[in-house]
Amino acid sequence: MIAYLLRRIALLVPLLFGITLITFTVIHLAPGEPVEMQMAMNPKVGKEARERLQKFYGLDKPLHVQYITWLKQLSQLDFGRSFSSDNRPVLDKIKERLPVTLSLNIIALLIEFGLAIPIGVMAAVHRNTLLDKGITVVVFVGFAVPTFWLALLLMYFFGVKLNWLPISGLHTLGYESYSWFGRLWDLAKHLILPILVASFGSLAGVSRYMRSAMLQVIEQEYITTARAKGLSERLVIWKHALRNALLPLITLVGFSLPGLIGGSVIFETIFAIPGMGQLFYQGVMSRDYPVVMGILVIGAGLTLIGNLLADLSYALADPRIRQS
Amino acid sequence: MQMLKTSFAYAVFWPRFRRNRLAVAGGAVVLLLFAISFFAPWFVSHHPSSINAWEVLQPPTWQHWFGTDELGRDVLARVLFGARISLKVGFVAVGIAVALGAVVGLIAGYYGGWADTLLMRLVDIMLCFPTFFLILAVIAFLQPSIWIIMVVIGLTGWMGVARLVRAEVLAIREMEYIMAARCIGCSDLRIIFRHVLPNALSPVLVAATLGVAGAILTESALSFLGIGVQPPTPSWGNILTSGKDYIEFAWWLSLFPGLAILITVLSYNLLGEGIRDALDPRTLR
Numbered sequence: 219m220i221a222y223l224l225r226r227i228a229l230l231v232p233l234l235f236g237i238t239l240i241t242f243t244v245i246h247l248a249p250g251e252p253v254e255m256q257m258a259m260n261p262k263v264g265k266e267a268r269e270r271l272q273k274f275y276g277l278d279k280p281l282h283v284q285y286i287t288w289l290k291q292l293s294q295l296d297f298g299r300s301f302s303s304d305n306r307p308v309l310d311k312i313k314e315r316l317p318v319t320l321s322l323n324i325i326a327l328l329i330e331f332g333l334a335i336p337i338g339v340m341a342a343v344h345r346n347t348l349l350d351k352g353i354t355v356v357v358f359v360g361f362a363v364p365t366f367w368l369a370l371l372l373m374y375f376f377g378v379k380l381n382w383l384p385i386s387g388l389h390t391l392g393y394e395s396y397s398w399f400g401r402l403w404d405l406a407k408h409l410i411l412p413i414l415v416a417s418f419g420s421l422a423g424v425s426r427y428m429r430s431a432m433l434q435v436i437e438q439e440y441i442t443t444a445r446a447k448g449l450s451e452r453l454v455i456w457k458h459a460l461r462n463a464l465l466p467l468i469t470l471v472g473f474s475l476p477g478l479i480g481g482s483v484i485f486e487t488i489f490a491i492p493g494m495g496q497l498f499y500q501g502v503m504s505r506d507y508p509v510v511m512g513i514l515v516i517g518a519g520l521t522l523i524g525n526l527l528a529d530l531s532y533a534l535a536d537p538r539i540r541q542s
Numbered sequence: 543m544q545m546l547k548t549s550f551a552y553a554v555f556w557p558r559f560r561r562n563r564l565a566v567a568g569g570a571v572v573l574l575l576f577a578i579s580f581f582a583p584w585f586v587s588h589h590p591s592s593i594n595a596w597e598v599l600q601p602p603t604w605q606h607w608f609g610t611d612e613l614g615r616d617v618l619a620r621v622l623f624g625a626r627i628s629l630k631v632g633f634v635a636v637g638i639a640v641a642l643g644a645v646v647g648l649i650a651g652y653y654g655g656w657a658d659t660l661l662m663r664l665v666d667i668m669l670c671f672p673t674f675f676l677i678l679a680v681i682a683f684l685q686p687s688i689w690i691i692m693v694v695i696g697l698t699g700w701m702g703v704a705r706l707v708r709a710e711v712l713a714i715r716e717m718e719y720i721m722a723a724r725c726i727g728c729s730d731l732r733i734i735f736r737h738v739l740p741n742a743l744s745p746v747l748v749a750a751t752l753g754v755a756g757a758i759l760t761e762s763a764l765s766f767l768g769i770g771v772q773p774p775t776p777s778w779g780n781i782l783t784s785g786k787d788y789i790e791f792a793w794w795l796s797l798f799p800g801l802a803i804l805i806t807v808l809s810y811n812l813l814g815e816g817i818r819d820a821l822d823p824r825t826l827r
Contacts, residue, residue, distance in 0.1 A: 232663060233663065233666060233667055233670065236663065236664070236667035237667055237670060237671070240667060240668070240671070244676065244679060244680055245679070245683070247680065247683070247684070358564075358808060358811060358812060359804070359808060361755075361807070361808070361811055362755070362803075362804050362805075362806075362807035362808035362811060363804055364759055364762055364763065364766075364800065364803050364804070364807075365763075366762075366763055366766050366782065367782060367796070367800035367803065367804070370782065370785060370786055370789060370796045370800070371796065371797075371800070373789060374789050374793060374796065378789060378790050476669070476670065476671060476672040476673060477672070477673075479672040479675070480672035480673055480674030480675050481674065483674055483675065483678060483767070484674075484763055484766075484767070487767060488786070498675055498678070498679075499678070499767070502678055502679050502682040502683070502769075503682060505683065510679050513675065514671065514675060514676065514679065517671065517672045517675055518667075518670040518671045518672070519670075521669075521670045521671075521672070522670050525670075
């Protein structure tokens, strides 16, 4: 187990290096520099000032020098300063946004798995019945719904038509004056729609996956054995079969991380939630290279760590992998 | 070889596929979408870009079945013309992804060794990135245009195909007919393209069909955020952008283009799953 762990950690180094290399390349593919953006805003700035700005940001040096400088800074967890007018360190900006996105996604993930597992099991147990077919149809439609459209429809019904729920931001104006409970309720009301949209996104995929994992397990001989020794069907399905079918789902959690982080751009922009996705969108639109690079590296790094954790917990849960 | 493929299609694939009614329906809708894209100008009575200041934000009527948008343009015409964009994006982006993924998978699987290690690590690295972030950054920096969108969606979507092809090639490489080909002196290139690739294609076909659906969703999300297809060219995503802006007054602007995306993506997914079931040897009798 320890050898396995060490091998996996050693593999992280080249992968992280590759992530930085791709991020750097992608950003510098683009013609037009952030300095030009600032120039366009203010045509009065002369050629001299422009060179001074370039020097200030280190953009006058050759690319490989820029890359090595950036890498050195990264190794000290220094992501540089934002190009935007507040000029704050990128890490600070990300730090205040990351918890919002992470907690939203974790809640969504919990809801998603909490619903998808029973749905998948039901479909597998009642294979080829009307129930299974009904679930399959719903799942396929769920696959095909664009999340931003779903968000629009929900905003229309619950926000505009019924006026039950707020449709943007995290707080009502002046929420500071509310009581402790009032604030919590206010936050919850703001979160219902975004979390609904976020968890709906991969509900279909996970329940489909659960169904096929369950179908495979049910055909195994130990399930026949369990039935043969007279266990109730409920015990066979929900204990013997489910525990084995759940294993591959661990890997699925790791795999779904980049999708979750990427998807946050869409619902955070729609619902005006101050998270990583919104920060990234704003960064991209204003060509704030340090912010964009920082989020790409951190997003990919988080995925890397998430995958590692998923693989490790898989190894912990499945003795066959631990021993090989 | 060719004979065998054709007889497989007639004897096994088609009868199995035809039994799956949902898949056939999906295929039919896909064909219908092709027809709409090619003949859109003949279908519509209004030009998708003709502005009419007297008919701004009209709800659906006999004249405008899907209503009109904030510039008085006919939404039905814009949705029908939007089919062209989604079709183009779907096929070109997936074509790029499949070609790239197939080449990477073939090289990695056939040659093995350090080429395999290097390429598969590249796949691992690419899979770590939140793809939508990467696409968003590249497109916004390079100025959005339909060609850039298609290329970038393709360049960020090849990893799955590469893994699939590599796995197939690893199995095919050990087959006796490959040994036979090598014995009679076939070159590597000939073996790869003539003997390995054709036999590795069926899972790719499924991945490609499902990939078209994914590419259409990505394009619509990009256009919705304003970094995709630029107005006045209609795309389902950018019609929904105005849908969002006028959501309090004009539900039709949001409903119809979204339904178009839903139906299209659903059809490609049903078609892809149908092809998979029909090709799956485990369910072959």
